[in-house]
Amino acid sequence: MFEDGHVTINLNNPTCGDRISLQLKVEDGVVQDAKYTGEGCSISISSASMMTEAVKGKSVQEAEELAGRFSSLMKGETVEFDEYEDIEALSGVNKFPARIKCATLAWNALRKGIEGKEEKS
Secondary structure, three states, X not given: OOOOOOEEEEEEEOOOOEXXXXXXXXXXXXXEEEEEEEEOOHHHHHHHHHXXXXXXXXXXXXXXXXXXXXXXXXXXXXXXXXXOHHHHHHHHHHHOHHHHHHHHHHHHHHHHXXXXXXXXX
8 A cells, every 4th residue: 555645545335344445646636546455245346446447647527527427327327438348347236226335335435535635635
């Protein structure tokens, strides 16, 4: 994990026991790096992995927009992720309401981390 200059967010999904610790390194309004550790179901872990790869090098605004689009995807809306086709593979999760929290855990951590970074800046 990062040694300094980062925000750490710890979230859990008490419904099924998923846990994530997300670290974001944001400099000059850009997500320079994102890493996570955690344990949980395959949906939670794969979503976290896809999210961290997708937001690296993106502006905070772009990262927030990605999180918003992912939230829409989980609501059953048609959303395209252009270069992030892997993320679209999670669209079927919305048919299983109990699993939506698994898929959105990392994205919720991202939003909290961005908010926390903006508050500290």
